Amino acid sequence: MFEGYSLAELGSIFAMQGFAGLILFSVFVLMALGLAIIFGQMGVINMAHGEFMILGAYVTYLCSNFISSTAPALFPAYFFIAMILAFVASGALGMLVEWGMIRFLYRRPLDTLLATWGLSLILQQVFRSVFGAREVGVVLPDWLMGSVAVTDTIEVPINGLFVMALTMAITVVIYAVMFRSRWGQGVRAVMQNRTMAGAVGINTEKVDRYTFGLGCGIAGVAGSAFTMVGSTGPTSGQLYIVDTFLVVVFGGAQSLVGTIASAFTISQAQSTMEFFLSGSTAKVLTLLTVVVILMLRPQGLFVLKVRR
């Protein structure tokens, strides 16, 4: 497929392809972080993760409409406000769900799968009733659209760079919260040994509620960011859920580093194969590889060593 191209052209295509892989990597990490916290730290299989993302997307949509009609001067910056609101909305709903449903199911992890699946259906229908069955178009500020021309032939999408920066920022914050703060210590203690953590005076119920809320809030931010690259409709969340679980499970459910490593592996594999093979074949091969590796290493790429 490369006959008739100059070396410079090929070079720039490969450079752009490299960026495409990095962007996909950022998207995967952003999708998976929230779920990694909930699934990895709490053992709850949250099938409604996609719907929490779409809630964030709808908040962005409302915010864009509201700001463009009331304060058009703020429009270029609205995306940041929208992301904060998305975090608050999804996080609050997450805490409500934890309080109303999840906390009764901690000893029955498989039942959380069914319960959150039901929740996802309910949320989808709520979105449909409130916003209509059709997809909504989120208008983005102009500075987020288009691309930066690095050289004459290499162009990098701005929204891709934005997602990369956002992912990095959120990852750093999560790392700081989980591994450098007292609250994060509490979360990790509860995850490793719930009874013991309770015995030393950690309020495990509260930790659970905030952890679940944090995971959902990050999903909301991810959903908000994805209005730049994807669709916003009642069922759009379903588009992300499979990839998200794939990344988290492949990485080793309890390790945030694992999630990042697995997102990197899967995104690079998929992006490279999509370029050389057809889209569907690339997806099949990616999934096959993951299946084979999980057969050899059922615990995922990274494992947390805990003495039980």
Next chain:
Amino acid sequence: MSSDKIDAGKPVGGLPSPLRRKLLLGMAALPAVGLLPRGALAQALPTDAVNTTKLAVTDSTVKVGILHSTTGTMAISETGSVQAEKLAIAQINEMGGVLGRKIEVIQEDGASDWPTFAEKARKLLVEDKVAAVFGCWTSASRKAVLPVFEQYNGMLYYPTFYEGLEQSKNVIYTGQEATQQILAGLDWVTKEKGAKSFFLIGSDYIWPRTSNKIARKHIEMKGQKVVGEEYFPLGHTQFNSVINKIKLTKPDVIYASVVGGSNVAFYKQMKAAGIDLNKQVLMTISVTEDEMLGIGGENIAGAYACMKYFQSLQNPNNEKFVAAFKAMWGANSVIGDVTQAGYLGPWLWKLTVEKAQSFDIDKIAVASEGIEFSGAPEGYVRVHGNHHLWSKTRVGRARPDGQFDVVYETADLIEPNPFPKGYQ
């Protein structure tokens, strides 16, 4: 009422309810079917004579079914069809119904699930004994209900443009089959844009694959080149790699049949990657005004779409149709190709019943050939013996406001050819 042609008529006045006024507003403009006083026809045509197969027809009413997904993934697309069918039925009722009988609608939800479609179709035909069903959207749902309609001898009016390779006594296809939609558009882009190379990209299921097969044959028959053909799973949201591939192969035309949520991702990412659709020719057969809502006009402006209907079509029928649709469903409604095709269903059925002077399915199946509807928003259409419609094909150019400028239409109606020779 032997004529299928339509002449002016005014609806009979009545209750001044808001909905009724809205309908009248739209109706005043509608090409009305010649009107007789209500009930006169029913007496002239006794139920025993027009309904020999025990359908749900009485002296004053006739039941029909609407079978679309109002929940689940496909609700996005099917909502418009439901609205159009209800509008047509309301308008027909305002004019006195069919053979003097008011149409009563039984609506069922296929819930985006093909077995559910089959189940609901069986319910409509066996329990409700409806005289006709307007419904289905995806080919998968149509394939699921087809055996049911054939077994219980029902009549389905199917609105979506689809891949062809099907024909049934029990189905009238009011959308275009693949060759009608594809060939004229390819010829236009070759002539107008001097296109020599094409990159085909679609979602991975039967309709895009069959359509691209036809497109590829046509392109290669004319000595042009297909430089890439790619399919992505439904719901795929990452197109950066294929966009790089498009940049590498530099096709004259990107020929797109991506559907659903993937569409939004595809166009947003193309724009972000710096592909300017005002310079790079892109022709799509899957983006209607409905999809534009989600994509955002500014992300797809400049692209060409090839289908039979655009909301911005300028003809008296369409202006009245758009006004009536907005009066009934809100000023912000948009109307895409399939929505318009959905609107044709009830009208074609009414005209056919009046031509056959009977509600019997067998008689309608035979009488359908040659039915003409000059009140169609897309312009005059006629039913072919193969139960598809003769229709024109048009090319529209996407505008930032979410509408299309119609830049080309075929001079003549194109004959439907669901089993194209040389393209399979």
